[in-house]
Amino acid sequence: MKNIVYFDLETQKSAEEVGGWGNIRAMRMSVGVTFSTARGDYRIYGERQVNELIDELRRADLVVGYNILRFDYEVLVGHNDFFDPEQTPTLDMMVELSRTLNFRLSLDSIAQASLGVEKTSEGLQAIRWYAEGKLIEIAEYCCYDVKITKLVHEYGLAHRQIFYQNKFGKKMAVPVTW
Numbered sequence: 001m002k003n004i005v006y007f008d009l010e011t012q013k014s015a016e017e018v019g020g021w022g023n024i025r026a027m028r029m030s031v032g033v034t035f036s037t038a039r040g041d042y043r044i045y046g047e048r049q050v051n052e053l054i055d056e057l058r059r060a061d062l063v064v065g066y067n068i069l070r071f072d073y074e075v076l077v078g079h080n081d082f083f084d085p086e087q088t089p090t091l092d093m094m095v096e097l098s099r100t101l102n103f104r105l106s107l108d109s110i111a112q113a114s115l116g117v118e119k120t121s122e123g124l125q126a127i128r129w130y131a132e133g134k135l136i137e138i139a140e141y142c143c144y145d146v147k148i149t150k151l152v153h154e155y156g157l158a159h160r161q162i163f164y165q166n167k168f169g170k171k172m173a174v175p176v177t178w
Helices: 021-026 047-059 068-079 093-101 107-115 123-131 135-159
Strands: 004-011 029-036 041-046 062-065 090-092 161-165 171-175
Touching (some): 004 047, 004 068, 004 123, 004 135, 021 068, 029 047, 029 135, 041 047, 090 093, 093 135, 093 171, 107 161, 123 135, 135 161
Parallel strands (some): 004 062, 062 090
Antiparallel strands (some): 004 029, 029 041, 161 171
16 A cells, blocks of 8 residues: 655744745744554654654655645754655645646645635744644644645545636636646
8 A cells, every 4th residue: 555644844933033934944843744544644743753754754655745845844854964855755736736827826725715624724823832832732733734735635636636716716727637
């Protein structure tokens, strides 16, 4: 059985706090979450378990996420210089959609148009929760994002397309090849 690992993480700091988007590696992971199709369950990783998270990603047949190449993987490299994203088979759905559309969509806009669900919060709230020591809230939010990522991926696999709303509110289809 092929092991697909769906993945997302939240950070301790914002881009503003670390001197801009060029310093993603300095943002530090607060919580990372995976769902493994081989195990059939979620795993939640705190900062102290970051190397266990990296090991799970390395062992996956495919890691699926949303904006993980430019963001999440960069955060992980900030924790472990030996993590090489190039050696991790990855489907970054945002990258694939951007190639087709020539613009970026949010995961939330795709989930709303394709599945009728929306994210429970946003990344800046997770950073505030981290400052308040609310790791459970971050873990719940991150688990839900991983579930949305998984559902969007599976929807695209089943229907060969996903949907989004354009800036005029019209529901648009985009073909996918994942």
